[in-house]
Amino acid sequence: MPVLVVFGSPVSPFVRKVEAVLRHSGQAYDFESINIMDMPDWFLEISPLRRIPVLRDKSIGETGIAGTLADSSAICLYLDRKYDAGLYGATAFDAGQAAWLEEYADSDLAMTVGMKVFRPIMFPRFAGQASDIETARKAWHEKLPRNFDYLERLLDGKDFFVNDTYSIADIAIGCQLTQLDLVVGLPDRQIWPGLAAHTENMKARPGFTENLAICGKMLGGLLPEKIDLS
Numbered sequence: 001m002p003v004l005v006v007f008g009s010p011v012s013p014f015v016r017k018v019e020a021v022l023r024h025s026g027q028a029y030d031f032e033s034i035n036i037m038d039m040p041d042w043f044l045e046i047s048p049l050r051r052i053p054v055l056r057d058k059s060i061g062e063t064g065i066a067g068t069l070a071d072s073s074a075i076c077l078y079l080d081r082k083y084d085a086g087l088y089g090a091t092a093f094d095a096g097q098a099a100w101l102e103e104y105a106d107s108d109l110a111m112t113v114g115m116k117v118f119r120p121i122m123f124p125r126f127a128g129q130a131s132d133i134e135t136a137r138k139a140w141h142e143k144l145p146r147n148f149d150y151l152e153r154l155l156d157g158k159d160f161f162v163n164d165t166y167s168i169a170d171i172a173i174g175c176q177l178t179q180l181d182l183v184v185g186l187p188d189r190q191i192w193p194g195l196a197a198h199t200e201n202m203k204a205r206p207g208f209t210e211n212l213a214i215c216g217k218m219l220g221g222l223l224p225e226k227i228d229l230s
């Protein structure tokens with residue numbers, strides 16, 4: 001029986017991030033689904049910010065708050081330290097850069113991807129209504145190109161963001177870009193070839209593959225084809 005339990009939904013990019021770190025570390029885990037529209041009271045006790053994911057390490061606590069961590073960044077750091085996953089860079093500067101890019105992905109990029117593209121497209125469909133394509137199109141054309149430009153410049157022909165070594169930065173950025181890919185596709189390969197290739201590379205990584213297969217099944221019926229925002 002695994003000692004680790006992830007609480008969340010696979011379609012959350014922050015849950016995907018935790019699954020990518022767990023699978024990269026070779027750790028088995030149980031998954032407990034949480035509906036973010038209707039979070040149970042027992043879950044709110046371990047997630048005071050009302051967010052998924054939460055991790056429980058049953059070797060530390062089996063019930064209540066003991067043994068739980070909220071927030072994907074806290075969880076991933078914990079898993080990296082516990083299993084020596086090597087995802088935070090070899091040098092002090094690499095660690096700082098990895099932490100910065102994780103924060104960039106989880107804040108500015110996630111806000112646009114989640115609130116301006118994924119949710120306006122998918123959430124109305126969950127309720128049987130039409131997607132808000134205009135909000136998504138505006139973000140795709142007016143906001144995301146600046147994010148893509150920055151990330152393309154940082155990659156500068158390399159495979160990975162920090163010292164050309166797989167790190168939490170690749171995972172966090174990959175989680176947001178694959179979230180986009182689920183509904184509208186990759187950044188234009190003609191303009192951002194490195195970033196498009198990076199996202200394809202992430203899709204084949206442990207944790208991403210399994211998570212995205214489940215997301216495809218969960219969303220496929222509601223969104224049979226990706227939406228063209230061009």
Ligand SMILES: N[C@@H](CCC(=O)N[C@@H](CS)C(=O)NCC(=O)O)C(=O)O
Nearest residue numbers: 012014036050051052053071072073
């Ligand atoms: N900083 C948090 C962000 C987590 C987050 O925003 N999760 C979203 C799902 S993608 C959520 O739980 N939203 C709850 C809601 O919208 O009510 C982390 O890294 O875990």
